[in-house]
Amino acid sequence: MFDHLISKAQLERFYSRLKSLGFEETQPYAKGTTSLIFRARLDEKNVIIKLxxxxxxxxxFEREARIIKTIEPFGVTPPLVAYGLFEGLEYLIREFADGEIIFHADLEKRHLFEIAEKAALLDRLGIDHGQIQGGKHIIIGERVYLIDFEKAGWRKPKNLTSAMAMLFLSDNYISRRVRRRFGIGEDFLGEMREAVREYKRTGKLSGLLRLLSRL
Known part of the structure; x- marks a missing residue:
C-alpha cells in the first residue's frame, strides 16, 4: 500500500521502533495527503498511528497532539497515546475510534445531540476543527468521536454551525439521509436556521437542543 511513498527499509525500521515501544500487530491501514496511517495493538487497546x-x-502533528491533550478530558476524541519523531518524520498515536464514519452509520437522535454538544464544546474552547462539514471526521459508535485535528487550530471556531449545516441545512448526502431518517420538512429546517442564528448571536445552545428533542 505504501511502496511508492516510503522505502521498505525505512518502513521496517519504523516497525522495529514501534515494537520497541510495545506496539504489536502493526499493519498499514490508509494513506492521507500528509500521512501514512497504521493500525496496531498496545496491550489490550487498538491504536491508530499516523506517520x-x-x-x-x-x-x-505536534500541534494536533497539543489539541488532543487539551480536549482529552472531555471525550471529544480518542486519547493521545504518543507523539514523537522518527528519522525526522513526525508520528502521532491515539486510541482507535470504534464505529463508522457518519456517511454509513445508522444515526439515532442521541448521536445528533452528541455531535451538537461536542461541536459546541470545541467552540467554547476556542478550537476550530476546520473539517467537520465534510463528515469523514465524525465517527459514530457507542459514542460519537471527532477525529483528525491535523488542520485544527486556536482560531475563531465554527464547529457547531458547520455541523448543523452538514446534518440539516446544506444539500448533501448526509443531510438527505438525516432528513429521510427523521422525516424532516421545511418548517423544521426554518426553525433550525433560526436556532443556529441565535447560537451565533448569543452562544446559547438551549434553543437548538430543544429543537433536536422534537425529532
Missing part, C-alpha cells in the same frame, strides 16, 4: 509522509514538508 508523516516522507514526501510531505508539512509538520502538523
Amino acid at each position: 508523516q509522509r516522507p514526501d510531505s514538508p508539512r509538520q502538523n
Whole structure:
C-alpha cells in the first residue's frame, strides 16, 4: 500500500521502533495527503498511528497532539497515546475510534445531540476543527468521536454551525439521509436556521437542543 511513498527499509525500521515501544500487530491501514496511517495493538487497546509522509514538508502533528491533550478530558476524541519523531518524520498515536464514519452509520437522535454538544464544546474552547462539514471526521459508535485535528487550530471556531449545516441545512448526502431518517420538512429546517442564528448571536445552545428533542 505504501511502496511508492516510503522505502521498505525505512518502513521496517519504523516497525522495529514501534515494537520497541510495545506496539504489536502493526499493519498499514490508509494513506492521507500528509500521512501514512497504521493500525496496531498496545496491550489490550487498538491504536491508530499516523506517520508523516516522507514526501510531505508539512509538520502538523505536534500541534494536533497539543489539541488532543487539551480536549482529552472531555471525550471529544480518542486519547493521545504518543507523539514523537522518527528519522525526522513526525508520528502521532491515539486510541482507535470504534464505529463508522457518519456517511454509513445508522444515526439515532442521541448521536445528533452528541455531535451538537461536542461541536459546541470545541467552540467554547476556542478550537476550530476546520473539517467537520465534510463528515469523514465524525465517527459514530457507542459514542460519537471527532477525529483528525491535523488542520485544527486556536482560531475563531465554527464547529457547531458547520455541523448543523452538514446534518440539516446544506444539500448533501448526509443531510438527505438525516432528513429521510427523521422525516424532516421545511418548517423544521426554518426553525433550525433560526436556532443556529441565535447560537451565533448569543452562544446559547438551549434553543437548538430543544429543537433536536422534537425529532
